[in-house]
Every structure is written in C-alpha cells, then in structure tokens.
Amino acid sequence: MNWDIPTLEELEESVWRCTACGNCKTAYDFGPPATFGEICPAGVEFGYDGNMASKGKIAFARGLLNGDLEWTEAFLNDIYRCTICTGCQNQCELDHKPVIPEIMEAMRRKAVEDGVGPMPTQKVIAQSLKSYNNPYQGPRRVRTDWTRPFKKAKKPIKNIMKKDAPILFYVGCTGAFNLPVRNFPVATASIFQKLGLDFGILGENEICCGSTAMRLGDTEEFKRVAETNMKTFKDLRENHGVETIVTSCAGCFRAIKKDYSLSDEYEDHLGGIRVIHTTEFLFKQFRDGNMAFTKELPWKVTYHDPCHTGRHMIDYEVDQDGSRQWKGSYLGKSEAECLYDIPREILGAIPGIEFTEMERIRANSYCCGGGGGVMTGYGDWAVKNAGLRVQEALDTGAEQMVSICPFCHYNLNEGSKRLKSDLKVYDLVELIDMVL
Ligand code: SF4
Ligand code: SF4
DSSP: OOBOOOOTGGGHHHHTTOOOOOGGGEEEEOOSSOEEEEOOHHHHHHOSTTTSHHHHHHHHHHHHHTTOOOOOHHHHHHHHSOOOOOHHHHHOOSTTGGGHHHHHHHHHHHHHHTTOOSOGGGHHHHHHHHHHSSTTOOOGGGGGGGGHHHHHTTOOOEETTTSOOSEEEEOOHHHHHOGGGTHHHHHHHHHHHHTTOOEEEOGGGOOOOSHHHHHHTOHHHHHHHHHHHHHHHHHHHHHSOOOEEEEOOHHHHHIIIIIGGGBTTHHHHHTTOEEEEHHHHHHHHHHTTSOOOOSOOOOEEEEOOOTTTTGGGOEEEEESSSSSSSTTEEEEEEOTTOOSHHHHHHHHHSTTOEEOOOSSOGGGOOOOSOTTTHHHHSHHHHHHHHHHHHHHHHHTTOSEEEESOHHHHHHHHHHHHHTTOOOEEEEHHHHHHHHO
C-alpha cells in the first residue's frame, strides 16, 4: 500500500505562509455574544515561547527546515508538548491553515526518523503496539473482558468472524483495556441489543486503529496496524456481510475516516462501508423512530466537544491548481462531518435533563489535554489541563459532564478528582442506555 503522508520538506511552502500574526493564541467567536478565551493547552501551561499555538510550532518547523535548529531534549519537549487539538488551526485564517496539524505531526515524524522521538515516556506506546497490538500493554485475551456480563445474561455478543452481521462494532483499545471507561462499550452493546440490531465485534482479533502512533509521528507503526485493519475490513465486507463500522472512540473514528484515506487503496478496502460514530448512528435510530427515551434523568448536564469528533473532522477547501484564487490558497471549510449538533440534540431529547453550555464550545472547544500522546508523555499536565476544563463546566452550574470520546471521558474524570469536585463525566451512550 502507498501512503500520502507528507514529510516536513513536502510541506515547506505551507510552512512559510505563516505570517506570525499570533491570532492562533485565542479562541474567538464573533457571536453574538462574542467570546474570547484561551485555546492552546500548551500555551496555557508553558507560556508563549514556542509552546503556544501554531505560531511557535511553525517557527520551529522553519528552524528545522533551514537547519537553524537541532534536536535537543528541550526542543523535543516543545514538539511533543502539544495535544494536536487543532484549536490553533481553527483560529488561523491564512493559507497554511488546512495543513497546520500535518506540519506539527511532520516535525514529529522527522524526530522519529532521526531516532530521537517520541519522548522516552511515550516510547512505551510504540513498544506496546508492537508487542500487544494495543497501546495499553493489554494481553489479547483481556480485550473481550467487557463482554462477560452479556455472556452471563445469556445474551452473548457475536464474533463477526464466526457469525456474519451487517454492523461491526469496532470497540477500540481504550474501551477494552482502560478499566475506568469500560462501561462505554458495555452501554453501546446494551443499546444495540435493546434496539434488536444485528451486530458483531472482532473480539480478540481486534487491533489498535493506529491513531496514537500517527499522532506521535510513528508512521511505520501506524501503517502496520492501519493496513492490517483495512484488509480485515475488506474481508468483512466481501465475506461477512459488513456494511457499517460503528465506533464509539473519537480517536478511532478520526483515524479510520481520515488517516486511512491517505492510503491509495482506501477505496478498494473501505469503499462501500459506512464508517460512523456511535452518536450519529444512534441519532439516526432516534430520528427514524426506532429509539425512544422512556425514562427520566433529572441531571444538570454540560457537554464537552472532543477535538477528534469536532474540528479534526473539518473539511478544508483549497485552491489546488490556482484556478479560483491562487495556487494553494485557503478557500473555506465545511463542518458537515463535525459532530456538534447531534449530541446536543440527543441530550435535549432525554426527559429531565437540564442542559447548560460552557463558553468554549464546538470548534472553539477547549481540549481536555489528553490527546497527541500527552496523557502518556506528560500525565500530570494532562490531568491539570482537564481540571481547567472541569472548572469551566462547574462554572455553568452543571453537575455532570457528557462527552463522546473515552479518552476525554477518562482524562476529564481524572481532572475532576484532582479538583476534588463532585462532577462526574459520562459518555453519552451511558445516558442513552439509562433512559431506554
Ligand atoms: S499559524 Fe496562522 S494565526 Fe498563527 S501566527 Fe501563523 S498565520 Fe497567524
Ligand atoms: S494543536 Fe492545540 S495544543 Fe497544539 S499548539 Fe495548537 S492549540 Fe496548542
């Protein structure tokens, strides 16, 4: 398989399009009401020089390209102290906007190629992927532990390799191995069973989507797992009747939808398969009248937009050949694939819920702090940053926070514990399962 994953050198023209204006420091929305706030977790924690938003990171890219900068531990820290939340990308309006995260990840790819990246604490991820096919050092047989309650209740979940089904529930490593969030695959499967859906899982044969490897710049490891998955998905479509892949993890969703599309065999392997996040999948069930909320949940809830189901899914329009404006110019964007409205509509439809918004929402959401390898590489900072987001939720008067990413879910709960607050974070599927 050939992959169109750009090197830093291939992105050089875009790198020089940054005017160092600094707009990427702040989340702004002209409203009404107009809102302004911090957008860059790295800048909030480490200050402006280099760390904050794309302005600093792009300056590093220039330094690497023209040979002014060499790898040092401090410099590597600056490259890896970024959650790849794309908050800065959302603010920038210049022509290199569409490729800002690619520039950051291309620097990481260069670090890995040069044998200096990722950071020592993050190397465990690559090692775990190689040894266990997941980033949690989890033995293969543990991957299906979450299905035990279903077996006990004599409602076993199909292994799709043994029994065909049109829907594959791609669970993801976080739901399978990270105990504090294991309830989300349980809730998802419980909802699917309540709705009478014909679905299956890959069980012990499921492997990591490769999202973490890609975000850390480990292209080889990403390609290895991505190619294996794509071959599996093709086999599932051709031989096991799979038409839809549902994933509850924002990272898996982004990886399968966007990162895999960088392969020249994407259409051949995934063409004809619908890849959809659980939230959107369930919303369609709700809209079509197949799912009704019959119980009440008298909760005061706010909603956290994960980066990977939000602004990571923005589709940027670029004038590739210069026929409309000038070659490579940024023309506009589409947020059609971003899951902003759907979770809010579901929350609004659950009887009893009092919904309240934080200030930084949708494309201006403030990252939980766990992405881009930060939770593994800089765990204390990740949790401290999550505490900032939890405080924002508490300021609205909310008592529960809901999200649709197990990574955000885990990290925000850790942030809440750090603040010694009573606020609990839930995945939206947990709420849906409670009221069905
Ligand atoms: S990345 Fe964009 S917003 Fe940030 S300094 Fe450069 S041009 Fe300005
Ligand atoms: S991607 Fe997020 S953490 Fe990284 S520089 Fe941009 S705003 Fe900061």
